[in-house]
Amino acid sequence: PTRRQRTTVTVRLTGNRLLSLPGAGKEVRRFTLDAGDSPAPLEYEAGDALGIRPTNCPDLVAEWLAVTGVDPTAALTLGDTGDVPFAEALHRHLDITRITPALLRFVAERTGDRGLRKLLRPGNAGELDQYSWCRQAVDVVTEHPVRATPGEWAEALGRLRPRLYSISSSPLGDPRTVSLTVSVVRYENAGGRGRKGVCSTFLADAAPGTEMSVFVQRAPHFRPPTDPATPMVMVGPGTGVAPFIGFLDERRARGHRAPNWLFFGEQHRATDFYYRDELTAFRDQGLLTRLDTAFSRDQRAKVYVQDRMREQGSRLWSWLRDGAHFYVCGDASRMARDVDGALREIAQTHGGLQRDEAAAYVRRLAADRRYVRDVY
Incomplete structure (x- = not known):
């Protein structure tokens, strides 16, 4: 940076x-x-x-001190910070929540625990994920007590990011x-x-x-269109809607009149429709041309944003033909992949493209900065 x-x-x-x-x-x-x-x-x-x-939660710091038995006033030297008491290091400088391979390796070496060693074997990521579910680093040390110096703990834990x-x-x-x-x-x-x-x-x-x-x-690749006439399509389920509230605010402030379309999804309309009032107002004002929602748990068959895209495939293809920019924000592991697949399907079904042509079209959209993603 x-x-x-x-x-x-x-x-x-x-x-x-x-x-x-x-x-x-x-x-x-x-x-x-x-x-x-x-x-x-x-x-x-x-x-x-x-x-x-x-900073880390004071209650968790107290739990760490109790579990490790380290004197809270013991000095710890941190490279760019100098000497700080161990309690202060736990509060402000060390990552005391994440279960990392370095921490598991350290505890396994000190305790000789075979179960922890097994978790660290190559190709065992699934079992490691399952072990880490609903656990934090302090839970590992509670289950496998270790005595170590402040410096050894600092090395095993790493810095708070x-x-x-x-x-x-x-x-x-x-x-x-x-x-x-x-x-x-x-x-x-x-x-x-x-x-x-x-x-x-x-x-x-x-x-x-x-x-x-x-x-x-900064995210220079992820910006609303600068041309006031360029349509904008946004796919932002859950907290993925975050940047698009800013995008719509920006276009309103600039007086851009181009059409804007948002696909939003969550579990239940009654409890999880984030920014419902703001989005409804945007639509009533004409700023948000279309608002398509997918609440996955409100019916027997789960419905997601990519399903709404397919339902509106003909219209979505028309927007893309008119030069729309297409934005995606949210979960990279499933949602973004499924949205990408739906986009390719729409190019085939409504654009008349063959499978390899549709893939090339989507790649070209990305190369032209008309298909941009902020996924995590």
């Missing part, structure tokens, strides 16, 4: 709005951060991501503020003990006005 990308800005949490409704299976929130008091300006564009530098979130606003609205759409991670381990995502709960549980350090991660 360039220096400009990594300029650290101090922001205050000024908004924390629950988007999911009671009964939802997920906790999804919109956070608004204000950089008005920061010495460094907040410079971003619609489509960029924001890096958050979180920033978390990146797609920005859900446009600087043309208020250049001092930035908004995020975040799914907050909370669950229980096998023993019923609460576990939390580091950054999502750092944001969700922070008091209003809390200061935090952030930076802008």
Whole structure:
């Protein structure tokens, strides 16, 4: 990343709005951060991501200290930070949640546990994923007690990394503020003990006005069309809708009159229709030409955004023929692949292309920056 990308800005949490409704299976929130008091300006564009530098939960730090038996005041030397007490390192500098191969290797070597060694064998990723489900690093050390020095723990754990979130606003609205759409991670381990995502709960549980350090991660490839006449198609299920709220804000602020089409999906319309009021208003204002939704659990047969694309294949092909830009944001493992497949099918069914021609057409869309993705 360039220096400009990594300029650290101090922001205050000024908004924390629950988007999911009671009964939802997920906790999804919109956070608004204000950089008005920061010495460094907040410079971003619609489509960029924001890096958050979180701290670890104090309760988890206390649990780590209890499990490891290390003196919280014991000094630990961290390269770019200098000497800090071990408790401070656990709170601000070390990754104390992720189960990594380095941690498992360290614990396996110290305890001689064959089960952990087996998890680390090549080709055993599925079993490792299953083991890691509903566990955090402290659960591994609780199950397999190890005594080690602060330096040894620091090496096994690694450094706490920033978390990146797609920005859900446009600087043309208020250049001092930035908004995020975040799914907050909370669950229980096998023993019923609460576990939390580091950054999502750092944001969700922070008091209003809390200061935090952030930076802008630029995404020059992922921008709304600059031509006011270019149509825009957006596929953003779940929190994948995040950047498209910013895209629509941007086009409205610029007075762009081109058609805009959003495919949004989640589990249940009643509880998981994030930004329902905003999207309905965009549609009523004529900014959002089409809004197609897929709520997978509201009927016996599950329906997803790619199914809605196929249903609207003829119209979607017409938009692409008219020069529309096609955007996808969200899950890379399944959704993005399925949407890509649906796009190829539409090119075959409604464009009359052969399979290899449809694949070449989609590749050309991507090469021309008319098919862009922000997937994770």
